[in-house]
Amino acid sequence: MSTSSVDRAAGPASLPAPDETRWPGLATPPHSPLRARAAEALFRRAVKNLDLRVTFPDGTVLGAGGPEAPEMRILRPSAFFHRLGADAKIGFGESYMVGDWTAEDLAGVLTPFAEKLTTIVPLFLQRFRRFAERVQPAAEENTIEGSRSNIHRHYDLSNDLFSAFLDESMMYSSALFGPGEDLTQAQHRKLDSVLDYAGVREGSEVLEIGTGWGELSIRAASRGAKVTSLTISQEQKVLADARIAEAGLSDRVDVQLCDYRNATGQYDSVVSVEMIEAVGQSYWPTFFATIGKRLRPGGRFGLQAITMDHDRMLAAARSYTWIHKYIFPGGIIPSVQAIEDGMRDNTRLKLAGMREFGQDYARTLKLWGERFHQRWDDIRGFGFDDVFHRMWEFYLAYSEAGFRSGHIKVHQFGFADPR
Template identity: 90%
Template structure:
C-alpha cells in the first residue's frame, strides 16, 4: 500500500484560515511515528465492522460491502497526524479532509466500542509518556472556568438556536413513545425536577442556566428560582425567554460561579454542568450543594458518565474534544458522583435512572438539523472547517453513546435531616 498518493477530489478543498485555525493546514512530520501509527491503525481496523479504503484501492476492516466506509484520501498526512498525537490527530485529519465518511457516526461507533483495546496492552503502559496532558491554563479555577465556558457557549446564540429545538435544551432528552424532541426534553426536565422535589412554593437553585428552559419549567410549577451561569451570551437569551414566558418575577438569572453562590434553598438542580467542573473541583462542587440545601432538601442531577476504570485511565488526557470543543472538561463515573456526594455532603442517594441511548438519538437529531441549517449557520460567520468540526463532534459523541462507552444518568439525592 502506498501512503503518498492523493485523491484529486479532495485537494481542491480550501486551506484552513491560519488566523482561525493556526497550524491546522500543515500536518506534523515524524516518519518514525507515522510508520508506527500506520501499523497500529492497520492492526486495529482489521477486526472492526468498517471498510477503510485508500486511493490505491486497498481496503481494510472486517466489514462487508454494506459496512460504514471510512475513505482515507491523504494517507501520508493522516498517519503523520495520527503518529504525532492520535487522540487529537484523528479528528484534525477529518477537519482538513484527510479522511471522510458518508455515515460518520456509523464509522466512529465501532472505534468507540473497542476504545479500550485498540492499542495493544503491551503499549498501553507507555500511555503516560506518549500522551499530552491537559494544559494548566485550562484548569477550572474561577477565572479559568469563565474562559473555558466562553470558548464554547458564547460562540453564538444564533448558532445554538439553529440546531436545537424550541426548548433550547443542550443536553440529553428522555424519550417516551411518540415524543417529539421538545416533548422529550420537557419529559427530561420534569424527571430531574421531580428528583429535586420541586413544587409550588419551593425555593430552587439551578447550577448552569443554559438558555433558561429548566428555570421556566420550575417556575411554571410555582417555584421561585435562582439560576447561575458564567456565560454572558446565555444569560442574555435566558432572560429574554423567561420574560417572554411571563416569569421574570419568579426567576433570577445571575452571572455567578457556583463557588460564589449564597443562601439556602429547598432544592438544587444541575443538568449536565458537572462535566465542566474538573475532577479537582468536584469536592467543592459537591460541598457547595450540601451547603446551599436546607435540612430535608433535595438535589436533582443529570450527568454524562463513563465507566470508572475508563475515567481513571483518561482523567488527565488532552483530547480532540478538549482542544476544539470543551476545554477543561472531564466526564465523571457513577462511582465518582456517589463517592463525592457521600464524602462531601450529608445527602443520600434516593433514585437514579440511565438513558444513554436517548442521548444517541438526541445527538443524531441535532446533527441532522445542523446539516440542514448549515447555510444559515454559515451566515453567522462560521467556515467549512467549523462545519466539519461540529459534524465530527456531534457524530463522535453519538458514537460514544451508541457504543455504551458513554452513558447519561439522572440522580436524586436527599438530605435526611
C-alpha cells in the same frame, strides 16, 4: 443534494486550506516518518477486525465489514498517518477537519472505534501511554477565571448557532424519550424527571447551577417555584433572560452571572443538568460541598450527568484530547462511583433514585446532527467556515458514537437530605 451531503462526500480538492488566523498550524500536517509508520501499523492492525470498510486511494480495502458496512475513505494517507502519529487523540479528529479522510455515515464509522476503544492500542503499549500522551494544560484549569474562559470558548460561540440546531426548548443536553414523542416533548420529559428528583413543587425555592438558555428555570417556575439560576456565560444569560421574560416569569426567576462557588442562600432544591462535566476533577469536592451547603435540612438535589466507567475515567483523567482542544477545554466526565462517593464524602445527602438513558442521548445527538447539516447555510452566515463545519460534524458524530457504543452514558440522580 444538500450542502452537507456534498461536503461529506467531497474529496480534499473541494476543501479550502484552513485559514491560518482562525486555525493556526492546522493546514500543515506534522512530519515524523518513524511515528507515522508506527501509527499506520497500529491503525491497520486495529481496523482489520472492526465492522467497517477503510478504503485508500490505491484501492486497498481494510476492515471486517461487508459491502453495506460504513465506509471510511482515507484520501490523503501520508497526512493522515503523520497526524495520527504525532498525537492520535487529537490528530484523528484534525485529519477529518481538514479532509484527510471522510465518511458518508460518520457516526456509523466512529461507533466501531468507540466499541473497541480500550483495545485499539495493544495492552503491552498502553503501559507507556503516560509518557507519550499530552496532559491538559494548566491554563485550562477550572479556577474561577479559568472556568469563565473555558465556558466562553464554547457556550459564547453564538446564540444563533445553538438556535439553529437545537429544538425550541433550547436544551443542550440529553432528552428522555417517551413513546411517540418528538425532541421538544422528550426534553420536557427530561426536565420534569430531574425536577421530580429534586422535589420541585409549588412554593419551592430552587437553585439551578448552569442556566443554559433558561428552559429548566421556566419549567420549574411554571410549577410555582421561585428560581435562582447561575451561569458564567454572558451570551446565555442574555438569551435566557429574554426567554424567561417572554414566558412571563421574570418575577419568579433570577438569572445571575455567578460561579457556583460564589453561590449564597438556602434552598429547598438544587438542580444541575450536564454542568458537572465542566467542573474539573480537582473541584468536584467543592462542587458537591456547595450543594450540601446551599440546601436546607430535608432538601433534595436533582442531577443529570454524562458518565463513563470508573476505570476509564481514572485512565483518562489527565489526558488532553481533541474534545479538549476544540470543544470543551478543561472538561472531564465523571463516573457514577465518583458522583456517589463525592456526595457521600462532602454532603449529608443520600442517593434516593437513579436512571440511565444513554441511548436517548445517541438519538438526541443524531437529531441535532441532522438539523446542523440542514441549517448549515444559515450557520455559515453567522461567520463560521468549512473547517468549523467539519469540526462540529465530527464532534456531534463522535459523541453519538460514544453513546451508541455504551462507552459513555448519561444518568439522572436524585439525592435527599434525611434530616
